[in-house]
Amino acid sequence: MAEKILVTGGAGYIGSHTSVVLQEAGYEVLIIDNLSNARADVPHRIAGISGIQPAFIKADLCNEKDLDYCFDRHPDIAGVIHFAAYKSVGESSAFPLKYYHNNLAGTINLLKAMQQANCRNLVFSSSCTVYGQPDQLPVSEEAPLKEAFSPYGNTKRICEEIIRDQAGASSLQAIALRYFNPIGAHHSAQIGELPVGIPNNLVPYLTQTAAGKRESLKVFGRDYNTHDGTGIRDYIHVVDLAEAHLEAIRRLLEQKNKEAFEVFNLGTGTGYSVLDIINTFEKVSGVRVRHEFTDRRAGDIESVWADPSKANRYLGWKARLGLEEMLRSAWAWEQLLGS
Numbered sequence: 001m002a003e004k005i006l007v008t009g010g011a012g013y014i015g016s017h018t019s020v021v022l023q024e025a026g027y028e029v030l031i032i033d034n035l036s037n038a039r040a041d042v043p044h045r046i047a048g049i050s051g052i053q054p055a056f057i058k059a060d061l062c063n064e065k066d067l068d069y070c071f072d073r074h075p076d077i078a079g080v081i082h083f084a085a086y087k088s089v090g091e092s093s094a095f096p097l098k099y100y101h102n103n104l105a106g107t108i109n110l111l112k113a114m115q116q117a118n119c120r121n122l123v124f125s126s127s128c129t130v131y132g133q134p135d136q137l138p139v140s141e142e143a144p145l146k147e148a149f150s151p152y153g154n155t156k157r158i159c160e161e162i163i164r165d166q167a168g169a170s171s172l173q174a175i176a177l178r179y180f181n182p183i184g185a186h187h188s189a190q191i192g193e194l195p196v197g198i199p200n201n202l203v204p205y206l207t208q209t210a211a212g213k214r215e216s217l218k219v220f221g222r223d224y225n226t227h228d229g230t231g232i233r234d235y236i237h238v239v240d241l242a243e244a245h246l247e248a249i250r251r252l253l254e255q256k257n258k259e260a261f262e263v264f265n266l267g268t269g270t271g272y273s274v275l276d277i278i279n280t281f282e283k284v285s286g287v288r289v290r291h292e293f294t295d296r297r298a299g300d301i302e303s304v305w306a307d308p309s310k311a312n313r314y315l316g317w318k319a320r321l322g323l324e325e326m327l328r329s330a331w332a333w334e335q336l337l338g339s
């Protein structure tokens with residue numbers, strides 16, 4: 001019988017892609033999501049890709065009763081992949097309590113419910129933001145954690161610590177996956193990122209500019225110490241990221257993990273600048289992106305890219321899709337958005 005995986009935030013950007021990959025690998029998927037930042041038709045879209053309707057419960061992790069209901073109805077959950085969280089860096093600085101409450105209480109409630117239900121396998125959605133501006137590049141999991149630049153980043157770090165402590169004190173087995181910059185969309189263009197309002201992140205802003213929804217892309221800073229003066233990040237295709245989650249939950253279910261709490265970087269290992277992104281996008285789409293240079297954005301770091309060798313080795317996973325594919329899929333999604 002297929003093992004059942006609970007995906008919190010499974011209607012969101014990375015959660016929806018991971019749900020598809022899990023189903024395609026033969027797992028049964030149960031999504032819980034409060035739909036605060038996702039469209040209600042996402043489970044249906046997932047079914048449109050995989051041919052299998054995922055079970056869906058509209059539930060909020062901050063409400064313990066919702067979680068009890070979920071685990072009571074599904075006592076056979078073999079593992080949990082936990083995405084549900086607020087994720088806007090800027091908003092988190094304006095409303096820190098909203099972020100601390102949602103992201104921390106949600107994670108604590110989930111851990112309590114898992115303990116009660118004797119469910120011991122957890123994959124947690126973390127971020128390379130926990131490294132701040134690293135002293136050495138590429139950044140490995142050994143790099144010291146730095147003070148977070150935002151309440152959002154701090155919630156990722158604190159949640160990792162909460163999970164680590166719980167794994168040390170109970171039968172919980174957990175893996176935290178530290179993402180670099182996820183972009184792109186499923187090749188079907190049925191699921192992708194759905195920014196609410198004006199996008200904060202580079203690629204959604206860029207595709208909206210190319211589509212004529214925004215006048216001009218602002219390039220934040222051209223005086224960084226990089227090959228063209230613009231900031232460098234390690235962009236990773238969301239489908240590659242989803243596949244890493246499959247390998248991580250498998251590692252736990254097959255009890256191949258070496259420690260009760262493990263962390264892995266998920267990136268390609270290659271950094272690209274903002275201008276590299278614009279140029280590659282123009283090349284694959286044939287559309288020019290109007291852009292202008294402005295001051296650096298507060299809180300931005302200069303450069304970061306991953307050393308993904310630990311994930312390559314222990315998860316047997318490697319990012320396969322290159323920058324052109326990432327941007328081509330992001331553009332296809334933008335053009336189909338809303339249809």
Ligand code: UFG
Binds near residue numbers: 181217274
């Ligand atoms: N950028 C622009 N113009 C824009 C938006 C971004 O020039 O309109 C630049 C940024 O300055 C940066 C790069 O594009 O150099 C990427 O910026 P994003 O906002 O897309 O991504 P960040 O690296 O700032 O943030 C991402 C995630 C966060 C996470 C962080 C970890 O969005 O959730 O990585 O480093 F915390």
